[in-house]
Amino acid sequence: MSLYRDAAIVLRTHKLGEADRIITLLTRERGVVRAAARGVRKTSSRFGARLEPFMHVDLQLGEGKSLDFITQAVTITPFAKWLGDDYGAYTAGCAMLETAERLVADTAEPSVPQFTLLVGALRALTEKRHDPGLILDSFQLRSLAIAGYAPSFGACARCGREGPHRFVHVPSGGVLCDHCRVAGSTVPSPATIALLGALLAGDWPSVDSSDDRSRREATGIVAAYLSWHLERGLRSLAHVDRYS
Incomplete structure (x- = not known):
């Protein structure tokens, strides 16, 4: 039996048989891994609570033919415990988990930067x-950038001409200048485009000082950009507690 260790975030779980679960993990070194946790649903299980969504764990796993299997789990950070009491943070966190799984699973390759970004975003939520909605928007933009889909909110996404520019076209990859504008472009406020750039760059003083209208507009653009590259929307976004 070949064993290996890795740090992971639990993305989701589902039942397997009478007492087991299949745990979907974002691991640091191996990307998205699906592993069986045997007997984890029994009350006598030694590490059942450590294998719930959001948990940041150090795992020992064995390689299997169709599924790996978890033999040991040690808690690193109990994000699940802290997010359960805050609906806004919890729903934003659920959307982060789904985003991370979709982007990393689609590449079929491990991504240490994606893992590190998710851990940092969950920590920002719990602290x-x-x-929470702003943390989610920033996480999704930066996760897209790591995956190779970085949007442009400064230079024209088509010709590279430096901005600021008025038009946004999701399929083109961000803002467009007057010359490159195409049908279907939207015209968000200059404050919204500035906010999108700040979210992507992690410029939190600028993000925190933004107004509600810009936040709502930016959220819609982020969701549209993510859906375009994933080819369908995230189910969890419908439940995210957004700005009033």
């Missing part, structure tokens, strides 16, 4: 550093 209540910023509005």
